[in-house]
Amino acid sequence: MSQRETWATRVGFILAAVGSAVGLGNIWQFPFQTGANGGAAFIVVYLAAVFLIGFPAMLAEFVVGRRAERNPIDAFARLGHRNWKIVGVLGTLSAFWILSFYSVVGGWVVRYVLGSATGAYFSGSEAYFGAISAGPEAVGFHAVFMALTVGVVALGVTDGIERSTKLMVPSIVILLGGLAVWAGTLEGGAAGYAYYLSPDVDVLLANLGSILPAAVGQAFFTLSLGMGAMITYASYLGRDDSLPVDGATIVVLNTFVGLLAGLVVFPILFSLGIEPGSGGLGAAFITLAGAFAQLPAGRFLGVGFFVVLLLAALSSAISLLEVVTTYLVDNTDRSRSTLAVALGAAIFALGVPSALGVPILSWYNAIAYNLLLPLSVLTLLLFVGWADTDDAVAELRRGTDLSEGGAVAWLWFVRTLVPLGVLATLLLGLQSLAVKAGLLAAPLV
Numbered sequence: 001m002s003q004r005e006t007w008a009t010r011v012g013f014i015l016a017a018v019g020s021a022v023g024l025g026n027i028w029q030f031p032f033q034t035g036a037n038g039g040a041a042f043i044v045v046y047l048a049a050v051f052l053i054g055f056p057a058m059l060a061e062f063v064v065g066r067r068a069e070r071n072p073i074d075a076f077a078r079l080g081h082r083n084w085k086i087v088g089v090l091g092t093l094s095a096f097w098i099l100s101f102y103s104v105v106g107g108w109v110v111r112y113v114l115g116s117a118t119g120a121y122f123s124g125s126e127a128y129f130g131a132i133s134a135g136p137e138a139v140g141f142h143a144v145f146m147a148l149t150v151g152v153v154a155l156g157v158t159d160g161i162e163r164s165t166k167l168m169v170p171s172i173v174i175l176l177g178g179l180a181v182w183a184g185t186l187e188g189g190a191a192g193y194a195y196y197l198s199p200d201v202d203v204l205l206a207n208l209g210s211i212l213p214a215a216v217g218q219a220f221f222t223l224s225l226g227m228g229a230m231i232t233y234a235s236y237l238g239r240d241d242s243l244p245v246d247g248a249t250i251v252v253l254n255t256f257v258g259l260l261a262g263l264v265v266f267p268i269l270f271s272l273g274i275e276p277g278s279g280g281l282g283a284a285f286i287t288l289a290g291a292f293a294q295l296p297a298g299r300f301l302g303v304g305f306f307v308v309l310l311l312a313a314l315s316s317a318i319s320l321l322e323v324v325t326t327y328l329v330d331n332t333d334r335s336r337s338t339l340a341v342a343l344g345a346a347i348f349a350l351g352v353p354s355a356l357g358v359p360i361l362s363w364y365n366a367i368a369y370n371l372l373l374p375l376s377v378l379t380l381l382l383f384v385g386w387a388d389t390d391d392a393v394a395e396l397r398r399g400t401d402l403s404e405g406g407a408v409a410w411l412w413f414v415r416t417l418v419p420l421g422v423l424a425t426l427l428l429g430l431q432s433l434a435v436k437a438g439l440l441a442a443p444l445v
Ligand code: TRP
Pocket: 020, 021, 022, 023, 024, 025, 026, 098, 220, 221, 222, 223, 224, 225, 226, 227, 229, 316, 317, 319, 320
């Protein structure tokens, strides 16, 4: 086994983790989930889920990763808990699964960069989405996106991931900020801000049973939790940085970018008179492309927007491929690049059905959101809270001036309230899957 790599700088780690977090989840899923779940009411629950459940769970992944300095599958044995290996296996398989359809959507984005440059969707954005989102062409662009991801991962942790995300993350923030300012000038956009920023308590209370699992699932997805990604990234932390400070930075930056994306998307939707919950998985693409088609500098703005989205999607896809690659890098003598290519090919194959039909993609997505993410986070929390306990507390405090009491408070949170919240989410998520499959006519709660 070769010498294990580490991040060159602390900023490098933070940006790589932010790059993992900020992705299609913020710009494609977030507006769509918000629209499907009652607007600002959803945002309230989502923000609570990010800070009360997502943040402590992220620290739990960091604690495991940094101490084990191993891939998520071997981490548990390394920490002296061989029986918990299943947690890592579950996360790694889930990363494999998520990347398979994530890359299909990434392929759409590549297609839209080109389509914006040529104005291909200007004559009808809905028809365009229908034509490019499924079929042989979608398979082709899925392959292109996967090849880009493999390219970065093959270069390695510092030269590939750290260097590329250092460039990508600031570009995303700058370009998105520019678009948000521009969206603020749109006529009729004010209704978008109202929908997005002022919660309706009645809507919230009446739909809590469906808002809760969607909001928690979204929090996990956007923070890259439950797939071993943060375990893996933390395993390259060779030094004594403060995990709570780094984690808080990552959570705040990711939330900021998500909210910023909403400030771009919602004014555009309302200025065009489009209902935000409509359009399903294609919503962001259809509506945004429709907006660019109507604007004077539409091609230019379109290319700008979809390039941002592509960078964001790539820096997230990298983290998913890294999870599976690192396991084999740690366990075989083959080179990182050979492994990345082989895994990329396998994940591409798993994603082909999603590229052949949007309803299939929607199923892959729903299984990830409602089942894999909550199950995987739940098992990890149980491990840290009930098996790793004292060692986890010590690891959280390493490199910080956090008091024993502060770390123990986190531990109790991770042992009790957080897993209960996730368990409730999991049950409600299974219910949503049953409704989607037609096994249940309507949700029971
Ligand atoms: N967080 C990314 C996004 O918002 C997606 C992602 C990357 C992810 N790595 C992950 C989701 C690990 C779950 C688990 O687009």
